[in-house]
Amino acid sequence: MGKGKKGRRKLPKTKCCESSSKCGRCPLRMLKEGTLPEGLTVKHRRLVTVKGKKVTKKALQKAA
Template sequence: MGKNKVAKLPKKKCCVSTPRCNRCPLRMLKEGTLPEGYTVKKRKLVKVDLAGAKKKKSKKIAA
């Protein structure tokens, strides 16, 4: 019988322990196991706004 592998979810904030714990967002980012749509900024897990990141307001130059 095969066991289903459950994805480990990252913590909300890095606890800065040495060595890093298995659910550390910094460690998961480095290993590439961080869930899609998330990134780490200032040791905190943040959600990436993909739709807002692509849109940039362009300023029209009045001639």
């Protein structure tokens, strides 16, 4: 049996693509819905930590 994606959460993108329809992983949309991982926020359409440092993809996986 293979591994399923049942309990897996979607990770946000590190930068908003600025599309008008807002994709499923958009950090702005996730912030508004409250599904953004704890300790992260959005400034100037980029995903950052609450302290204001840039977020790498590696650090993002640890946060989720």
